[in-house]
Amino acid sequence: xxxQNPVFIPGPTNIPDRLRAAMHVQTRDHxxxxxxxxxxxxxxxxxxxxxxxSGRVITFPASGTGGWEAALCNTLSPGDKxxxxxxxxxxxxxxxxCERHGLDVQLIECPWGTGAPAxxxxxxxxxxxxxxxxxxxxxxxxxxxxxxxxxxxxxxxxDAAAHxxxxxxxxxxxLASMPFEMDxxxxxxxxxxxxxxxxxxxxxxxxxxxxKALAAMEAATLPRTFFDFKDMMGANASGGFxxxxxxxxxxxxxxxxxxxxxxGLDNVYARHTRLAEGVRRAVGAWGLELVAQTPDLxxxxxxxxxxxxxxxxxxxxxxxxxxxxVSFGVGLGEMNGKAFRIGHLGSLTDVMVLSGLATIxxxxxxxxxxxxxxxxxxxxxxxxxxxxxxxIKSA
Ligand code: PLP
Numbered sequence: 001x002x003x004q005n006p007v008f009i010p011g012p013t014n015i016p017d018r019l020r021a022a023m024h025v026q027t028r029d030h031x032x033x034x035x036x037x038x039x040x041x042x043x044x045x046x047x048x049x050x051x052x053x054s055g056r057v058i059t060f061p062a063s064g065t066g067g068w069e070a071a072l073c074n075t076l077s078p079g080d081k082x083x084x085x086x087x088x089x090x091x092x093x094x095x096x097x098c099e100r101h102g103l104d105v106q107l108i109e110c111p112w113g114t115g116a117p118a119x120x121x122x123x124x125x126x127x128x129x130x131x132x133x134x135x136x137x138x139x140x141x142x143x144x145x146x147x148x149x150x151x152x153x154x155x156x157x158x159d160a161a162a163h164x165x166x167x168x169x170x171x172x173x174x175l176a177s178m179p180f181e182m183d184x185x186x187x188x189x190x191x192x193x194x195x196x197x198x199x200x201x202x203x204x205x206x207x208x209x210x211x212k213a214l215a216a217m218e219a220a221t222l223p224r225t226f227f228d229f230k231d232m233m234g235a236n237a238s239g240g241f242x243x244x245x246x247x248x249x250x251x252x253x254x255x256x257x258x259x260x261x262x263x264g265l266d267n268v269y270a271r272h273t274r275l276a277e278g279v280r281r282a283v284g285a286w287g288l289e290l291v292a293q294t295p296d297l298x299x300x301x302x303x304x305x306x307x308x309x310x311x312x313x314x315x316x317x318x319x320x321x322x323x324x325x326v327s328f329g330v331g332l333g334e335m336n337g338k339a340f341r342i343g344h345l346g347s348l349t350d351v352m353v354l355s356g357l358a359t360i361x362x363x364x365x366x367x368x369x370x371x372x373x374x375x376x377x378x379x380x381x382x383x384x385x386x387x388x389x390x391x392i393k394s395a
Contacts, residue, residue: 059204059205065097112291131163145291148174178269191249197301
């Protein structure tokens with residue numbers, strides 16, 4: 001396995017040299033008076049990525065899973081009802097966490113390959129006349145299936161039902177790669193992590209939190225210590241941390257935000273759309289199918305792709321890794337053996353994506369897939385040339 005090759009897993013993502021250098025710093029004293037100068041701008045700039053001016057950013061030394069737990073334990077009490085739809089491995093895991101915390105999960109089962117069903121949420125919320133549902137949980141980008149859900153439509157459903165529940169959104173594999181509008185979507189807690197769109201090492205849970213969510217803390221009795229919002233906000237306000245912060249990640253985050261804002265968030269999102277569409281064109285050229293059932297559900301950060309019947313997707317990802325030293329995402333849960341995933345988020349260019357497509361084509365050819373070598377690469381090339389204007393210049 002060569003570390004020269006990019007990874008095509010949907011996170012952790014490739015870490016650009018600039019960010020590796022930013023994280024490669026000697027220990028500094030987090031209790032020194034200058035820590036606040038480092039950390040406060042990080043919190044402020046992260047708000048731009050969440051699309052919030054009214055919310056706060058709270059971080060913890062954790063991965064995205066820790067962020068899920070922080071969202072639940074700060075705002076809810078044992079026995080509280082939460083409304084959630086299951087449409088993939090990550091929505092499933094958050095549901096499992098709710099159950100383990102003694103929450104009462106009202107579950108909407110959806111086929112994998114579909115997204116959050118706003119109409120079913122509206123029906124459930126409208127039927128909940130006593131407002132026993134305290135929170136609605138949505139996985140914005142289901143990394144297991146490559147499905148993007150319409151969070152604005154869920155907010156619309158909540159408003160149509162005039163329901164006061166909190167709205168929690170997992171944006172672990174979408175934030176900083178796909179548009180996210182915490183304020184206009186009325187999101188109360190958005191949960192993300194450092195290792196995907198922010199292109200950093202794993203280890204920081206990053207949350208956007210609304211005033212309404214903070215108010216819910218007063219009545220919430222689920223136990224919390226490490227993940228207590230109040231402790232973290234109180235310490236941050238005076239330039240500190242309630243325990244030892246992940247300093248190197250904070251320096252990395254500062255640089256990551258500079259990179260994202262230098263490129264411009266709209267350009268970052270447009271690049272992800274272009275790369276994703278290149279991958280989708282390749283999938284079409286191979287004659288394969290995406291797990292995401294309709295184009296409005298296509299994720300711009302990860303594509304889950306069914307292998308033809310009679311083939312094992314794990315053999316394909318193994319072949320790509322063992323023969324060519326390149327990692328692709330395996331099929332998770334129900335998709336195991338049936339689908340593989342191409343992660344196309346973070347620090348990636350058209351050229352890097354073409355190398356990934358060329359690699360998986362070779363692995364498919366090695367395993368006698370009914371595909372033509374070069375067909376997917378050519379389809380993506382055409383797309384990238386059309387989008388950069390190169391096709392027009394050379395015509
Ligand atoms: N939610 C989504 C959508 C994810 O893709 C992941 C991880 O891939 C998680 C949650 C869990 O995050 P972590 O692995 O950082 O704990």
